[in-house]
Amino acid sequence: MTNAGIVSRGLAALVDMLVVLVTMGLLYLGLALTTLVVNPTSFRFPAPNLIFSTAVTAVVSVLYLTVCWTLSGRTLGAILLGIRVVVGRSAERLGVAVAIVRAVACVLFPIGLLWVAVDRQRRSIQDIALGSRVIYDRPAVP
Amino acid sequence: MPWERLPVIGGLLYATRVEAGRAGIAAVTRVTELVLDQIDLTALVRERVDIDAIVADVDIDAIIARIDLIGLADQIIDGVDLPAIIRESTGTVTAEVMTDVRSQTARADDVVSGFVDRMLGRTPQPQEPE
Secondary structure, eight states, X not given: XXXXXXXXXXXXXXXXXXXXXXXXXXXXXXXXXXXXXXXXXXXXXOOOOHHHHHHHHHHHHHHHHHHHHHHTSOXXXXXXXXXXXXXXXXXXXXXXXXXXXXXXXXXXXXXXXXXXXXXXXXXXXXHHHHTEEEEEOOOOOO | OGGGGSTTTHHHHHHHHHHHHHHHHHHHHHHHHHHHHHSOHHHHHHXXXXXXXXXXXXXXXXHHHHSOHHHHHHHHHHHSOHHHHHHXXXXXXXXXXXXXXXXXXXXXXXXXXXXXHHHTTOOOOOOOOO
């Protein structure tokens, strides 16, 4: 099992960002529709303030990453790029606690991913801190 | 026949007539069969009959009108499992594209690693396979 490099992981991260953005868009649409249903006469598109929307985005991202990593070790981006987040030499799935900490660290300090390009074992700052790694995970070519 | 009503020989004459008629028909049938066997009817028709003229007179539209085209098409479509064909081909294409994207990015990973190794003056180290 080889550790995945910066290109695979960066692209996977981009796809995951897109997933979170789409989710946020859907949440906003839901909020607007709810407002419309509750108070149709004085309807205006909701304008949540920056801190609130940033906080919600962060929470959604952490939830998404934690759930995906705990359940299968793969987010949507990871599935597309054929990579998987594991922990230790035996490549086990992340525990809930480790997954939450890793997700928070990745959301608050995304720049840590860049260390993958420099590190000899292709680990991000988060990987070094938590002992996790990202491996290529694809079905064997027949 | 009047002489068949004669006493004594009447019955015999009747039986002879019936038998002769039967034998005659059998003989004529046999001869006709032999003649027909000798003639190549297909070649004869080809030679003597203007098939093109006959076909030109055939009202094909009327024939087509008698065929239940929609029913026929339904039968053909029922026989072809189109959804399965579409599923199979798109599935194969998607799988091929995904495999391609993955191997390309993995190669890009190696290129970046090699580049960084050279920049930092490290000896390129192959990723440990387990």
